[in-house]
Amino acid sequence: MKNDSDKPASPGRRAAAYWFKDGFPDILLGTTLVVFGGLGLAWCIHSPKSAGRPDFFFLAAGQLLFYWKGRPAVDLLKSRITYPRTGYVQPPQDVPERPLAQPSTPISLSLEPGPPTDENVTHFNTRTVYGVFYWCLLILVGLNPWRHWYTPLAMLALAILLYAWNRRSERPYRWWPALILAFTGPAVMLVNTGPLVEPLLLPLVAGAWLAAHGACTLAGYLRANPYPQAAQEVRA
Amino acid sequence: MTTRIQEIAQLDRLIHEPARLAIMLMLGGIGEADFLYLQREGGFTQGNLSGHLAKLEEAGYVAIEKKFKGKVPLTVCSLTGKGKAAFCEYSARMLGVLQSNGQQGR
Numbered sequence: 001m002k003n004d005s006d007k008p009a010s011p012g013r014r015a016a017a018y019w020f021k022d023g024f025p026d027i028l029l030g031t032t033l034v035v036f037g038g039l040g041l042a043w044c045i046h047s048p049k050s051a052g053r054p055d056f057f058f059l060a061a062g063q064l065l066f067y068w069k070g071r072p073a074v075d076l077l078k079s080r081i082t083y084p085r086t087g088y089v090q091p092p093q094d095v096p097e098r099p100l101a102q103p104s105t106p107i108s109l110s111l112e113p114g115p116p117t118d119e120n121v122t123h124f125n126t127r128t129v130y131g132v133f134y135w136c137l138l139i140l141v142g143l144n145p146w147r148h149w150y151t152p153l154a155m156l157a158l159a160i161l162l163y164a165w166n167r168r169s170e171r172p173y174r175w176w177p178a179l180i181l182a183f184t185g186p187a188v189m190l191v192n193t194g195p196l197v198e199p200l201l202l203p204l205v206a207g208a209w210l211a212a213h214g215a216c217t218l219a220g221y222l223r224a225n226p227y228p229q230a231a232q233e234v235r236a
Numbered sequence: 237m238t239t240r241i242q243e244i245a246q247l248d249r250l251i252h253e254p255a256r257l258a259i260m261l262m263l264g265g266i267g268e269a270d271f272l273y274l275q276r277e278g279g280f281t282q283g284n285l286s287g288h289l290a291k292l293e294e295a296g297y298v299a300i301e302k303k304f305k306g307k308v309p310l311t312v313c314s315l316t317g318k319g320k321a322a323f324c325e326y327s328a329r330m331l332g333v334l335q336s337n338g339q340q341g342r
């Protein structure tokens with residue numbers, strides 16, 4: 001979470017940052033990965049000789065569900081927890097709208113009035129949601145050329161990918177949580193879970209990491225913004 | 237110089253007031269927001285924001301709507317077409333004045 005000193009300046013950028021300041025998008029994405037990755041893992045453990053790759057299909061189903069119902073679910077959570085505390089603002093457009101119409105002159109007293117064109121909910125999908133899901137799916141169907149090194153390297157790559165892609169966005173990940181994700185790779189290697197289970201740990205670890213990151217963000221948000229009624233009681 | 241003064245005199249006084257200009261800028265950049273968000277972002281008091289919004293609504297620049305998000309009632313404010321046009325005209329005029337001032341200063 002950014003501190004106040006580097007708050008984005010324009011109203012549009014602030015609205016983009018606002019969408020992520022309670023951590024719900026990360027929590028929901030992380031939970032989806034954990035649940036569907038866990039289902040895949042459970043299936044593989046209980047029926048290791050099943051035909052095809054059920055783990056792959058579980059994860060693909062998770063991605064579809066998040067794509068279909070993720071936004072309404074985040075909206076529902078925000079309407080119950082975020083909006084009563086800090087108010088509602090229209091989330092940045094999925095497809096960026098043109099800035100304010102300028103009928104007579106191409107110049108205006110511009111304080112970047114339009115919604116940010118490159119930092120919106122769509123970019124959360126492309127930079128994080130699809131990044132994580134496709135990376136996990138790729139690992140599951142991969143050729144496993146380095147065998148034992150495959151999952152640790154994949155986790156390291158995922159940490160770098162998430163950190164670098166979101167570095168200049170409205171929701172950057174700090175370097176040390178990314179480092180934790182990167183170090184889970186060698187930890188998985190030490191546990192030595194076997195070639196069947198090992199790739200399935202990637203969605204689980206990535207999901208748990210995202211959910212934990214979101215939960216920390218949410219805890220900070222709730223601490224900074226108590227429910228109006230509670231705040232009034234404290235003042236009284 | 238006289239033209240510039242005339243230009244300044246023609247500025248939309250309803251928008252020119254700093255608090256209302258801040259409201260117009262915020263709503264112009266974000267589409268729609270509820271009362272609480274505007275209050276927190278702009279650092280207004282409840283009565284202050286309410287008064288300014290009433291003036292902007294009366295002029296037809298801002299639409300105020302009671303909505304529900306989930307089960308939470310929200311007072312959502314947004315710029316109307318008239319408000320967008322007025323803000324564009326205001327900003328163009330203001331920028332023209334400031335630019336001509338800069339050119340004369342050189």
